Amino acid sequence: MTDPNHPPHPSAPAARHVVFVTWKTGNAPAFEAAKRLGHHVTLIRSLLMEQAQNVDFDASPYARFVDRVHVLKDATDFAALRSCVLDVHRERPVDAFVATVDALVVPVARIAEEIGVPFTDAGAAEAAKQKNRCREILAAAGVDTTRHALVGGFEEAAAFADAAGYPVVVKPARGSGSEGAHVVADADRLAGVLAEAADDAYAAGILVEEYLEGRFLSAEIGLVHGRFLRLAVSERSTWDRHEALETGTTIPAGISAEEHDRVMRFAEEVVSAVGLRLGIFHVEVMLGTDGTPRLIELNPRIMGSCLPNLFRLAGGGDIFELLVRIHLNEPIERGPTVFDRYATVRWFGAADRVPAPERVPDLGWAAEEYGDSLHALTVRFPEGDTLPPCRGNLGNFGEVQVVHPDRATSIRIAEEVVGGMADRLGIEVTR
Structure with a gap:
């Protein structure tokens, strides 16, 4: 009997060139998947970010899955990354890029467009990461109308909070990992948060949003050849002393089949409205007490940390192999994931x-x-x-x-x- 999470795929084609741009050792299973599929693997690393996050790439077992490694001082330096990629592409034409880190998706998307390699749309990825812009696009499309405002300081933030009602959420207009995000209960706390805010964390602006109540979930969906692949809905936990801090995830979420379908349909509408076109995307959602999904955050990349491994442990299969095949723009026939744990x-x-x-x-x-x-x-x-x-x-x-x-x-x-x-x-x- 065919395993629905491991559909057969065509006989291995001639080796293609897959380029990973990342500073995460946790992506080693993706390198292994590309190698197992018979492809040539290049890795572009970012030394400064590895050091900043206490990552020791050289001590990880990634090397046996990678044919060529380029170590940049800082892969977020667009000129340096572009120069490296163009050299790689001249030496061996690139067939696919995989970027799993927020800060690298947009620059990789721009370079991919320049050299004609299928990837996530650069403008859409930029809109996804600029949270106020993402909210504006969704509101114009009628997909999500969560109230929000990009503010310059306390007075504007307080005016929004007075109109929307406390609590409100304050977060960097551009950022990830819950860094700099706060749930604010009153004006005094709002003044304190903004007074303590680091200038670098809020360099792209201060976003204030209405507080959303319900169940905190995330949808993992793939998109290739215009077809969505429904991979998982996960449930998230947060710390009661600092509600913006995520403390964990369970895959799959303990929700009904009808709620699962509603969340997935909403995630597809979000991705479509923003214009993301190729990849696996991580869509954070609040499922309201009235059953209405609302967007928390759209990430134009695969779920992070150990979550791909949780997906496998729960019986969902190898999501990294799927990621490589999607970025190679292969046609993929796959039904909804069936979990058994x-x-x-x-x-x-x-x-x-x-x-x-x-x-x-x-x-x-x-x-x-x-x-x-x-x-x-x-x-x-x-x-x-x-x-x-x-x-x-x-x-x-x-x-x-x-x-x-x-x-x-x-x-x-x-x-x-x-x-x-x-x-x-x-x-x-x-x-």
């Missing part, structure tokens, strides 16, 4: 600024207690004597992954492991 991740960091523990405590207790349900538990403290308070995804120092046939059990085990780690560390963590 629930995969949960919980991330955690310091709730408040505290001295850094001298060492990572023994982690073996979790495996002894939870057995095969525990897929992974990692703790890695940043350099320095202090753990800063975690207020964005980059502030996490720990991660637990759990897989179980029962949704509630999967979530419970993940949360219990985080609690156990807090007890052993002797500090409060985000959870």
Whole structure:
């Protein structure tokens, strides 16, 4: 019987040239997938971002899947990236680009258009990342009418909040990873947030939005040859002390078939209205108490962190292989994903600024207690004597992954492991 998550694909064509632009070692399975499919793999790295995020690419097992590596000082430097890509393209024509990092999708899209390689539309990707522009496009199309305003400071933000009603959400007009995002309950807190806002985080502007209530979900959808591929709806968790901070995900979401269809249809309408044309996209959605989906954020790239691995653990198949095939613009016949397990991740960091523990405590207790349900538990403290308070995804120092046939059990085990780690560390963590 054919596995719906692993549809047969044609016999391997002649080797094609796939170029990855990323600083994430977690993308190594994508390199492996491209190599397994018989393609020539080039990787363009970004040294500054690897160092900033404490990534040691050289210690990862990626090398055996990559034919050629180019290390740039900063791949977000458009001129440097363009020069590198043009050299690569002259040496061996590029058939596909894969960019999985927010800051690199737009520059790669511009270069792809210049040399005629199919990729996500550059203008659409730019609109997706400029959050106020994305909201304007969706409002004009009648897809989503969430109230919002791009403001210059406190007075304009307060005027919006008075009209929309508190709480409101304040976030950088352009950004990712929940960095700089806040749910603000009153005018005093609004003044405090804007007074403390780092100029670099809000360089593209300050966006204030109405607060959305409901279930926080994300839709993962592919698009190739004008056809949508419905891959997954995930459910997200947040920290009650700082609601803008995501603390984890479970794949698939515990929602009804009708709610699943409604979220997927909304995600397709969002992607279509903005004009994204090729790739796998991560669409964050609030499913309101009235059943209406509203957009939180549109990301013109595949879901990040360990979520592709959660997709596989839950029984969804190899999403990285699918990503490579989509960016090679192959015709793909694939029905909705059928999951047979629930995969949960919980991330955690310091709730408040505290001295850094001298060492990572023994982690073996979790495996002894939870057995095969525990897929992974990692703790890695940043350099320095202090753990800063975690207020964005980059502030996490720990991660637990759990897989179980029962949704509630999967979530419970993940949360219990985080609690156990807090007890052993002797500090409060985000959870």
